[in-house]
Amino acid sequence: MAHDFRPYRDEIxxxxxxxxxxxxxxxxxxxxxxxxxxSCDQSLKRSGLDYVDIFYSHRFDPNTPLEETMGALAHIVARGKALYVGISNYPVEETRRAHAILKSSGVPCILHQPSYSMLNRWIENDKTIDACGELGIGMIAFSPPAQGILSGKYNTGDTDGARGTSNNPFLKAANIRPETLDAVGKLAAIAKARGQSLPQLALARVLRRKEMTSALIGVRTLAQLHDNLGALQQLDFSPDELSTIEAATTSGMMDGKPCWK
Ligand SMILES: NC(=O)c1ccc[n+]([C@@H]2O[C@H](COP(=O)([O-])OP(=O)(O)OC[C@H]3O[C@@H](n4cnc5c(N)ncnc54)[C@H](OP(=O)(O)O)[C@@H]3O)[C@@H](O)[C@H]2O)c1
Incomplete structure (x- = not known):
C-alpha cells in the first residue's frame, strides 16, 4: 500500500x-x-505525489551522451515533476560536464550525492568535492558509517541483527579487511577521547567539510537514530584530532570510487 505523504508535503x-x-x-x-x-513517473505513481523536490541521475552512463541524461533532468523540471535536480556517484569530470550542460538549459545542478566516509575518500582523492565547492553544487554524503563498519560492531562482535551477518549483498563481515578493522579500532579511541560515539565521529568528520550540505543517515533502530543525531553536539575538530584521524585511517581505506562496469 502506498504511503500517504500529503499531510507532510510542505514539511519534508x-x-x-x-x-x-x-x-x-x-x-x-x-x-x-x-x-x-x-523512472520519475513510476516514483510519483508509487508515492502518490504530484512532484518530488529533488530528482537525481543516480550514476553516470558511459554509453549515453551526457546531454541526453541532463536533458531528461531538465525536461522533468520543466514538466513540474521535480523542483530541482542533482547527480549521484558522478566523478569529477562528469560532474563538471553535467553542471555545464544543465546550466546551459537554465536548470541548476543543485546537489551531488556521493559515498563518503572516513574510510572512503574518493571524492577527496579525485577532487569531486573541490569541484562541487567551486561550482556551487551542494553535497549530501551517503554511507558516512560505511554500512555500519564505522560503528565498531565488527570489532567488538556486537553484531546481533547487523547487516554484515545477514545475506546483505553490499556488506559481508568476512570481506572486511583486517587493516580496516584495525583503523576502526584506532578511530574508536579518538571518538572516546572526544566524548563521542564512533558513529557520531564518523558523521562529524563528513560534515566538517564546508562543501557538505548534509549527510544521509541510514539506521535500523531508533537508538541508532538518536545516537547519530548526537553528532551535532560536537562538530569541531582540532588540527591534532584531524591528523590523528589521518594517521589512523591510512592503511584501512576502502575503495569507494564508482565504476561503470
Ligand atoms: N546514491 C547512492 O548510490 C546510494 C547508495 C546507497 C545508499 N544511498 C542512500 O543512503 C541511505 C543509507 O544507506 P545505507 O543504509 O545502505 O548505508 P549506511 O548509512 O552506510 O549504513 C547504515 C547502517 O549503519 C549502521 N548504523 C548506522 N548508525 C549506527 C549507529 N549509531 N550505531 C550502530 N550502527 C549504526 C546500521 O547497520 P546495522 O543495520 O548493521 O546495525 C545501519 O543499518 C539510503 O537510504 C539511500 O538513500 C545512496
Whole structure:
C-alpha cells in the first residue's frame, strides 16, 4: 500500500533517483531519457505525489551522451515533476560536464550525492568535492558509517541483527579487511577521547567539510537514530584530532570510487 505523504508535503524534502536496475530490458537502468522520465513517473505513481523536490541521475552512463541524461533532468523540471535536480556517484569530470550542460538549459545542478566516509575518500582523492565547492553544487554524503563498519560492531562482535551477518549483498563481515578493522579500532579511541560515539565521529568528520550540505543517515533502530543525531553536539575538530584521524585511517581505506562496469 502506498504511503500517504500529503499531510507532510510542505514539511519534508522528498527525493528520488534513476539509473540503477529497476526493470528488465534496455531502458530499465542507466541514463537514457526513457529510463529517467519513466523512472520519475513510476516514483510519483508509487508515492502518490504530484512532484518530488529533488530528482537525481543516480550514476553516470558511459554509453549515453551526457546531454541526453541532463536533458531528461531538465525536461522533468520543466514538466513540474521535480523542483530541482542533482547527480549521484558522478566523478569529477562528469560532474563538471553535467553542471555545464544543465546550466546551459537554465536548470541548476543543485546537489551531488556521493559515498563518503572516513574510510572512503574518493571524492577527496579525485577532487569531486573541490569541484562541487567551486561550482556551487551542494553535497549530501551517503554511507558516512560505511554500512555500519564505522560503528565498531565488527570489532567488538556486537553484531546481533547487523547487516554484515545477514545475506546483505553490499556488506559481508568476512570481506572486511583486517587493516580496516584495525583503523576502526584506532578511530574508536579518538571518538572516546572526544566524548563521542564512533558513529557520531564518523558523521562529524563528513560534515566538517564546508562543501557538505548534509549527510544521509541510514539506521535500523531508533537508538541508532538518536545516537547519530548526537553528532551535532560536537562538530569541531582540532588540527591534532584531524591528523590523528589521518594517521589512523591510512592503511584501512576502502575503495569507494564508482565504476561503470
Ligand atoms: N546514491 C547512492 O548510490 C546510494 C547508495 C546507497 C545508499 N544511498 C542512500 O543512503 C541511505 C543509507 O544507506 P545505507 O543504509 O545502505 O548505508 P549506511 O548509512 O552506510 O549504513 C547504515 C547502517 O549503519 C549502521 N548504523 C548506522 N548508525 C549506527 C549507529 N549509531 N550505531 C550502530 N550502527 C549504526 C546500521 O547497520 P546495522 O543495520 O548493521 O546495525 C545501519 O543499518 C539510503 O537510504 C539511500 O538513500 C545512496
Amino acid at each position: 524534502i522528498v527525493s528520488s533517483k534513476a539509473g540503477y536496475n529497476m526493470w528488465e530490458g534496455p531502458y530499465g537502468e542507466w541514463g537514457s531519457r526513457k529510463n529517467l522520465i519513466a
